[in-house]
Amino acid sequence: MTFSTFCRRAGVALLGALFLTSCASVTALEPGPYTYDKAMTIQVGETWTKYPRVNRTKSQGLTIDGSALNTLSLTAKLKAGAPLIYTLDREKILPVFGSDMLLGEVAEFTLDSLSFIGMQNTTLTELTPDQFGDVEAVRFTFTGDVASGLSYQGMAKAAIHDEQLYLILYYAPAEYYYGLHEQEVQTIMDSATIL
Amino acid sequence: MIRLKTLFFGATMALLSACASTNVDPIEVGARPDKTTDEAGLWQQMDEYEKDLRASALLERDPALNAYVRSVVCDIAGEEYCNDMRIYVVKRPYFNATMAPNGLMEVWTGLLLRAENEAQVAFVLGHEFTHYKNRHSLKNWRAQRNASNAGLLLTIGAAAAGAGAASDLGGLVALSALYGYGRDLEREADEEGFDYVTAAGYEGREAAALWQSLMDEIATSDSRRKKRRVARASIFSSHPLTKERIATLQDKANQMPGGVTNEARYVEMTGRFLDEWLDADLVRRDYGENLFLVNKLIARGDRLGTLYFRRAEAYRQRRGEGDDVKAIEDYTKAATYEDAPAKTWRYIGDSYRRKGNVDGALSAYQTYLEKAPNSPDRAVVQLFIDQNS
Structure with a gap:
């Protein structure tokens, strides 16, 4: 085996290992x-794909057809001063949750966070x-467009409980796709409780 | 000695073999590059980009605003060149405009928000037109390719001579050639852009005033990293030092007769977008810069209901010490003007509610629902009214 063949095979093996590692963390x-997160319960009626939890946020992403086609995000115990999203650009300042927000302001904070990551005209x-x-909450609907022009x-x-944010977000x-799982998401939201 | 000769030979060969001409003539009206050239490749990429841009949600499609911005560009560039250019107003809250080699110009709403008058916008557009007319994209592309080739070959030549330190030098030379070239092009665009703008009758002093205002704004930024980046501008910066740019433009302006700023027309054409643009700017959460902009606009004395509302929004969302008091003061002030958005009363109600002033909240919420009976949050506001009346 020549050196170049070795390098090529080693590279393929490494990529394969990385691929398998990442696959292992995406579960049904x-x-x-x-x-x-020992904080919120929901009742799921369909099979969703669960993405690895992003440690920088308190959120868990779920999808059925792929994140661009439907995304359900669960957030629990988000503390004051923490963002809903994150960026690697350290020059940018993220919208953060405030525990004194009224629930209408939470809706604005959520839409601002989506705008920050590129959704237009939210x-x-x-x-x-x-x-x-048992906790007082709000439900809200919204529209927006992604940069390519597709409407969402x-x-x-x-809800805010013990000065922390609990949020179920679907877009x-x-x-076609919004309506496809709308009833399922309504059922999930209806079933949600805070532990 | 042998090593030194080898190093010199390697470096000379590297530099000679890397040279491709960056001397290009200004683009002619109606010209399109031959398909076999590297320039055609650049155009093709930008044609693809433009196709996507046309469908993008980022585009501001207001016909009057687009026609206005186009008219400013055409005043500077002349009708013949203007026919070769497509101008797009893009909804991005940052100070910028760009010009691609194929005649695609983007004017970002963050620029329109920050400019105080038409002359200031004209200067930036004249700067971008110079990039286009003088084919700076092609020059820059070739310069980068040459610098990259020269750096690579000099590194190989130095390595052959066993000179580790000189090998590092190869990378350094390539890097500074790449960015140094950018600085020259930017300076050229500043100076020629200034000439186009003053030839069109605009006030030259507004060019320096715009850069100065931008520097003042950055000084108020909440991002220490951003402030440091501007302060650190060095030989590796892709733009000339801002202070140098201001001084050069001021010198040029002092040698020119005065011109027009067309401030009244600019305010008329852009004023109705202020609420939307300041709202988009606030998503950046740079409260220092946002407040700088709002205060500058308040000093202009127009649309004060909108602007006091916007300043209150910055205070409300910043949540600093005493910001709640400042916010309610500005919401209340905004409410005395005709152009105050209906949401002003919603937030007055929220502020009172947070402080436990139920009567104050009820009165403000009722006014809100009278002014915006179909507001999307009506059910939540009505619930508070019903529970507390």
């Missing part, structure tokens, strides 16, 4: 009850009172 979330379309288990729709449910392309 089967229908049934799910407890997130617009709140409805904000209504709701319950997160979204809905979310938010998908307005055409």
Whole structure:
């Protein structure tokens, strides 16, 4: 075996190992009850794919058809001063949660966070009172566009409990995909409780 | 001695073999590069980019604003060149405009928000037009390629001579050639852009005033990293030092007769976008810069309902010590003007509610719903009114 062949095979092996490692951390979330971060429970009716949790945030991403086609994000115990999203650009300043926010302001904070990561023309379309288990909450819907011009729709449910934010956020392309799992997401939000 | 000769030979060969001409003539009206050239490759890439941009949600499609910005560009560049250019107003809250080799110009809303008058915008657009007319993209592309080739070959030559330190020098030479060239092009764009703008009758002093205002804004930034980056500008910076740019432009302006700023027309054309642009700017969460901009606009004395509302928004979202008091003061001040957004009363209500002033909150919320009966948050506001009336 020549040196170049060795290098090529070693490279392939390394890439394979990296690929397998990353695959291992993407898991299926089967229908049934799910407890997130020992802080929130939801009832799932379809099989979702669970992305690895991003340690920099308090969020867990879920999808059925791929993150560009539908994204459900669970956030629990987000403390004051913490962002919902993160960036590697250290020159930028992220929107952060404030524990004295009113629930209407939480909706704005959520949409600002989506704007920060590139969603354009984010617009709140409805904000209504709701319950997160026993905790006072709001549910809101919104629209936005991604840079390529594709229009998105979204809905979310938010509550502040013990000065920490609990948020279930869903968004998908307005055409076809949003409606495809809308009922499932409504059911998940209806079932959500704070532990 | 043999090593030194080898090093010299290697370096000479490297430099000779790396040279490709960066002497290019200004682009002619209606010209398109031959398909076999490297320039055609640059155009093709930008044609693809432009196709995506046309469908993008980032585009500000307001016809009047687009026509206005185009008219400013055409005043500077002349009708013939203007026919070769497509100008797009892009919704990005940063100070910028760009010009691609194929005639695609982007004017970012962050620039329009920061400029105080038409002359200031014209200067930036004249600067960008110079990049286009003098084919700076092609020059820069070739200079970068040459610098990269020279650096690589000098490194190989030095390594052959066993000279580790000289090998490092190869990378350094390549790097400073690459960025040094950018500084020269920027300086050229500043100076020729200034000439186009003053020839079109604009006030030359506004060019330096714009850069100075930008420096003043950055000094107020909440990002220490951003402030440090500007202060650290060095020979490796891709732009000439800002102080040098200001001084050069001031000197040129002092030798010119005065011109027009067209401030009234600029305020008329851009004023109705201030609320939207300042809102987008606030998403950056750089409260220092946002407040600098709002205060500058308040000093202009126009659309004060919108602007006091916007300043209150910055205080409300910053949540610093005493910001709650400043926010309610500005919301209240905004409410005395005709152009105050309906949301002013929603936030007055929120402020009172947070302080436990239920009567104050109820009164403000009721006004809010009268002014915006179809607001998307009506149900939540109405619930508070019903529970506390």
